[in-house]
Every structure is written in C-alpha cells, then in structure tokens.
Amino acid sequence: MIEQYDVKEIERKIYTTISQDGFNQMLIGLVLLGFIINTIIPNDSFITGLVFSLIYGGYCVIISIIIKGLRKRFTYTRIGYVKTKQGKLDLMLIFVLFAVLFFAIFSIFCIEMNLRDHPVRMIGFIFPLSAGALLYAHLYHDRLWFRLAAFYLIYGVALFLIPFLNYETKMFLMYAGFGIITLFTGIVRLHRFLKTHPGTIRESAHVT
Amino acid sequence: MSPKNKETQLNQPITEVDRIIHEPARYLIMAYLYVVESADFLFLLRQTGLTKGNLSSHLGKLEKAGYVDIKKKFSGKIPQTLLRLTRDGRVAFDAYRASMKKALADLPNGRK
DSSP states (O other): OOOGGGGHHHHHHEEEEEHHHHHHHHHHHHHHHTHHHHSOOOOOSSSHHHHHHHHHHHHHHHHHHHHHHHHHIIHHHOOOEEEOOOOOHHHHHHHHHHHHHHHHHHHHHHTTTTTTOGGGGGGGHHHHHHHHHHHOOOOOOHHHHHHHHHHHHHHHHHHHHOOOOOOHHHHHHHHHHHHHHHHHHHHHHHHHHHHHHHHOOOOOOOOO | OOOHHHHHTTTOOGGOOOOOHHHHHHHHHHHHHEEEEEEHHHHHHHHHHHOOHHHHHHHHHHHHHHHHEEEEEEETTTTEEEEEHHHHHHHHHHHHHHHHHHHHTTTTOOOO
C-alpha cells in the first residue's frame, strides 16, 4: 500500500510501463542491423565513408519515424500517452555522443596503427554498446538490458577471440548477432504486450 | 508562488496541511504527474486504477486549485486530454510531502 504512494516507486512503474512494448529493443536491433551495410561497402576512402554515413543516417531516421508511428498506433492507444522528464534522456544523449566519439577516436587510432582491417576494432564497438545497455538498464530499471549487455560482451569477445575468421566475417557476424537478438527480444516483448493489453481503447471521458 | 509562501508552506503544521492533495486519489494523481512532464487522461486512468468519473472529478478539483493544467486536443479523430502539473502544483506537492514527512517523523514511539 505504501509503495503505491511512493514517488520513486511510481517513477519506476512508469518507466517499466513505457518500456514493456518492446519498441526500444526493436529500434536498437534495427539500428545495429543497419551496420551490416558497413561490411558490404568497402571502407577504404573518405567518399565511401561519406556514402555509408549518408545511407546509414537516412536509414536510422526512417526507422525512428516508423517506430514512432507504430508506438502511436499500438502503445498509446492501449496504455495512454506519457511524456517523461528530459533529465534522463539528456544523460542518455551525452552517453551516445561519448560512445560515438570513442568509436571515432578508436577507429582513427586503428587506422594510424595500421589496424584498419584488424579485429581489435571490434573492441571499440563492443564495450561502448555493452556500457550503453547497462546504463539504460540502470536508468530505466529494465533487467532485459542487463541480459543484453552481458550478451553483447560475451558474444562480441567470443567472436573477437575466434582465430579462423577474417575481419569482415567477424564484423558481419557481430552486427548480425547483436541486431537479430535485440530485435527478437523486442518482438517477443511486443507480442506479450499485445496479449496483455488487448484491443484499442479510445478516450471517451472528458474533464468538464 | 513567492519564496516566502513556499517557506511558510514547508513549515506548516499538520493541521494546516493542503486538503486538496491530502485526499489519497488526488495525491496519487499528483504523484504520477510529478514524475512526468505530461500525460494523457487514458494513461492516468490505467495507472491509478480510478474510474473515469472519479478521475475526471478529481482532476477538475486539482485544476480549480491551479495545480493541474488541462489541455484538450484531437489526435486525428481521437480526442486527447493532456495533463501537466503546474509550477504551483509542484511547489504545493513538495510542501505537502515535506510537512507529512516531518509530522510522521515527529510522532513519539508507541512502544513501551
């Protein structure tokens, strides 16, 4: 009874409610799958890097718009609309920028050290991704992201240590594995959400 | 609300506690709106477990007190009632929580 009126408990409950639709996992999964383009396009010049960035950027924007539309269609009509405070999102944005910066600096370092096509570059992707998933799990009280963080770390390091695969194959398997598993967890969550929240509810009551 | 008023509210005795917020259902509504930026009627309905009429009536009282801002709009053809805690509402909620915590902390221990 006391928990029902505890503000921190209410905040935790709200974040749990918002994240139970699985769209966050689906978005991250699709964004990770998009990195496969990077292994298909030969990354050997500024122009190809620019082409990849443009294609990938456009892909991410389209995916975000689609997910937003799906959330409006499936989530808000079932549990209602809520806009959370920006504080945590700002922290998330800072972390994403930090991760991108780390990835860029690490890539430049690898190129400078003649490690352009060396598996060590995978480390620059695995650790920020795992750390991001951990941070997300901590901020949004979502245990699934703890499991995903552990998966990213174990699967990524295992791929890194396999000796008989070349760099391109390892990168392809890493992006595909991360993306497919994250997307799959999102689909499972959405399926569960739709089962537990059947039917579309339209608002009919008004405050007078 | 001026800082002086806020200070007065924070030090108010239990007998002068804000009766608008003191009602459990209204406290719950205020608590939900306190931790988010805004929410719609359906979200509060689902989260609080109140009936439509009950929620509507309590929201009306909170709006009248100036604690909740209610905006109505249409999302396509579907009506949507957006709710947000006002600055006065946040201050009043903080003051209420502080005074209740103080009152409960000041209670003597009942055990012998």
